[in-house]
Amino acid sequence: xxxxxxxxxxxxxxxxxxxxxxxxxxxxxxxxxxxxxxxxxxxxxxxxxxxxxxxxxxxxxxxxxxxxxxxxxxxxxxxxxxxxxxxxxxxxxxxxxxxxxxxxxxxxxxxxx
Amino acid sequence: xxxxxxxxxxxxxxxxxxxxxxxxxxxxxxxxxxxxxxxxxxxxxxxxxxxxxxxxxxxxxxxxxxxxxxxxxxxxxxxxxxxxxxxxxxxxxxxxxxxxxxxxxxxxxxxxxx
Numbered sequence: 001x002x003x004x005x006x007x008x009x010x011x012x013x014x015x016x017x018x019x020x021x022x023x024x025x026x027x028x029x030x031x032x033x034x035x036x037x038x039x040x041x042x043x044x045x046x047x048x049x050x051x052x053x054x055x056x057x058x059x060x061x062x063x064x065x066x067x068x069x070x071x072x073x074x075x076x077x078x079x080x081x082x083x084x085x086x087x088x089x090x091x092x093x094x095x096x097x098x099x100x101x102x103x104x105x106x107x108x109x110x111x112x113x
Numbered sequence: 114x115x116x117x118x119x120x121x122x123x124x125x126x127x128x129x130x131x132x133x134x135x136x137x138x139x140x141x142x143x144x145x146x147x148x149x150x151x152x153x154x155x156x157x158x159x160x161x162x163x164x165x166x167x168x169x170x171x172x173x174x175x176x177x178x179x180x181x182x183x184x185x186x187x188x189x190x191x192x193x194x195x196x197x198x199x200x201x202x203x204x205x206x207x208x209x210x211x212x213x214x215x216x217x218x219x220x221x222x223x224x225x226x227x
Contacts, residue, residue: 043220
C-alpha cells in the first residue's frame with residue numbers, strides 16, 4: 001500500500017529564512033503529487049500539484065516543489081518565509097489517477113517574527 | 114474548481130447521539146469522499162460516497178457507525194452515529210470535479226463529543 005512520509009514533525013524558522021519540507025512516497029508507478037496547507041483554524045487549501053511535465057512546480061504564495069522520481073520525493077520549498085506562513089503542511093499522493101489519495105502525517109511550520 | 118458548502122461548521126454533541134453532516138457542491142462532481150482529521154493528526158479517508166449505491170468504506174470504518182448517502186452528483190451526507198468522545202474530530206468532504214483531477218476540500222465540520 002502507498003505510504004507518504006514527511007521528514008519533520010515541527011519546523012521552527014525565523015522570518016526571511018529559507019524553507020524546505022521533505023516528502024517521500026512509496027509507490028513506484030505513476031503518481032500525482034500535492035501539497036496542502038492548513039492555516040490555524042482554517043480548512044485545507046491546495047498549494048500546488050504535480051501531474052506531469054516540468055518536475056519543478058510553482059504554487060501559490062511563492063511556494064514551489066520539485067518532483068524527483070528517482071528519489072520518490074516531492075519536497076516543498078520557499079526562499080523566504082513570512083510569519084503568515086505559520087501553518088500545517090501536508091504532502092499527499094494519488095496513484096494512477098485513483099479514487100483517493102494518501103496524506104502524509106503533516107509538518108507544522110512555526111515562523112518567528 | 115468546485116465550491117463546497119459543508120454544514121454544520123462545528124457542533125458540540127452529547128455522547129450516544131448522532132450528527133449528520135451535509136456536503137453540497139456547486140457543480141456535478143465525479144467523486145465525493147469523506148475524511149476525518151483527528152486532533153493533531155493527518156487526514157484519514159473514511160469512505161467514498163457513491164451516487165445511487167452504498168458507500169465504499171476504508172478499513173476500520175463501518176456503515177453502521179458512519180452511514181453515508183449520496184442521492185445525486187452534487188450532494189452527500191455523513192452521519193456519525195452513537196457518538197463517543199473518541200469521535201471528536203474534524204470531518205471533511207472532498208470532491209473531484211468532472212474532467213479535473215484536482216481535489217477540493219470543504220471547510221470541515223469540527224465535532225466535539227462530550
